Amino acid sequence: MINSVKMYVGWVDLEMFVEGRGTLFFFMIFFFAVYYAIAMLAKQGRKWDLRRLPQLDAIVEGIGRAVELGRPVHFSAGVAQGGPGDPDRLHAYPMLRYIARECAQRDCRLITTVGRSEVYAVLDQIVKEAAITAGKPEWYRAEDVRYLGDDQFVYVGGVMGLLQREKVATNLLFGYWRGALINALEAGRLSGCLQIGGIGRFSGELGIMALGCDYWLVLEELIAASAFLSEDPEQIGTIAAQDYIKYVIIAISIIGALVFTAGIESLYKILIW
Secondary structure, eight states: OOOBOOOEETTEEGGGSBTTOHHHHHHHHHHHHHHHHHHHHHHTTOOOOOOOOHHHHHHHHHHHHHHHHTOOEEEEEESSOSOTTOHHHHHHHHHHHHHHHHHHHTTOOEEEEESOGGGHHHHHHHHHHHHHHTTOGGGOOGGGEEEOOSSHHHHHHHHHHHHHHTTOSEEEEEEEOOTTHHHHHHHHHHTTOEEEEEEOSOOTHHHHHHHHOSEEEETHHHHHHHHHHHTOHHHHHHHHHHHHHHHHHHHHHHHHHHHHHHTOHHHHHHHTO
């Protein structure tokens, strides 16, 4: 039978906590408080500086390479998964906005392929707004935002053909991906593309992305990059809050290791309460 902690602190009845989980509960409350405080500071105008990731510079280099070769850039927000508000796609939107603006400024053709019908209008609007922001609304071409199909293999089959027909110079793959990712990357390699990708969740495709791309953004890197490019204070503040929490976790781990090594039972019991 699971033992519970039988203690009373003020108005909190600690008998409801499973033994060994009380400390985790209060750390969870502390972490939520940190996130809330950072969000409030962001709304009040507080700003945090994020380090610019080298992969973003590689994207600019890839666009410049496409301009020099007179060939287009291809962008994909991933295969069918969820709708326009899917977390993996939300990280891809700022990337597309940044890439489309850079392409428009350099008069580089950008072909955006869509693997989910509900997302087409969102991606099309992002590309159109990026052209206007860059001061070149005539750069936008509706035919260069293409829906290829919801099924992942149908979609990737269309991407493979496009990379070869259009002689794409730079292949940019972000968002949610499944097993067909390896086909898209191999087609890009055969076409001589510079390949840059990013996945925001832990999955088996991370290894494929690392092996097939020249540069890649994985997990927190993609989240941090999308927050950096969005220039949204609340998103940037969230990344800063994660860093503060990591410092706390590292400090607790070091203290716990020292306490356990020293055999100080009273402090050790507090940490595992």
